[in-house]
Amino acid sequence: MKLRWAAPFVVLALGALMPAVAVAQGTVGTFPGHERSPGFELGQNFPNPFNPATTIPFTIGDPPACTDSGHEYHVTLRIYNVLTQVVAIPILQGGDEAIGQQVTNLPLHCGTYTAYWSGNYLSTAVQAPAGVYYVSLEVDGQSAVKKMVMSK
Numbered sequence: 001m002k003l004r005w006a007a008p009f010v011v012l013a014l015g016a017l018m019p020a021v022a023v024a025q026g027t028v029g030t031f032p033g034h035e036r037s038p039g040f041e042l043g044q045n046f047p048n049p050f051n052p053a054t055t056i057p058f059t060i061g062d063p064p065a066c067t068d069s070g071h072e073y074h075v076t077l078r079i080y081n082v083l084t085q086v087v088a089i090p091i092l093q094g095g096d097e098a099i100g101q102q103v104t105n106l107p108l109h110c111g112t113y114t115a116y117w118s119g120n121y122l123s124t125a126v127q128a129p130a131g132v133y134y135v136s137l138e139v140d141g142q143s144a145v146k147k148m149v150m151s152k
Contacts, residue, residue: 042137042144049149052119058137061110076138077103077115090115
């Protein structure tokens with residue numbers, strides 16, 4: 001009988017500790033739709049939910065100031081399914097450089113960019129099924145992730 005009540009108490013104790021951990025990691029106080037990391041920001045894709053294509057905004061550095069305008073960031077953007085399998089690598093659509101290239105270890109300068117995903121599997125004409133996907137932005141070894149929903 002004592003063990004039946006042990007699990008809920010452990011869950012409650014861990015729940016009480018989580019806000020302190022979140023404050024220490026700097027994740028409390030961010031607003032929905034944006035995930036801010038040092039040196040870059042991943043915006044929420046639009047439209048969301050989408051069918052079949054979507055646009056993904058992201059910011060590198062701290063525009064418009066961009067005090068490190070000569071620095072090149074190595075940027076990778078990937079789309080994953082819920083099984084963490086790579087489904088696609090979006091194409092750079094908006095920005096000042098490298099438009100039309102896949103965003104994989106792409107050297108980019110400080111600025112605001114958009115990437116485009118057609119909803120197809122890696123470099124094929126096969127449409128990905130409806131469901132939940134995750135977009136991951138990696139900049140110089142740091143990453144941010146957002147959830148996306150494809151509906152049909």
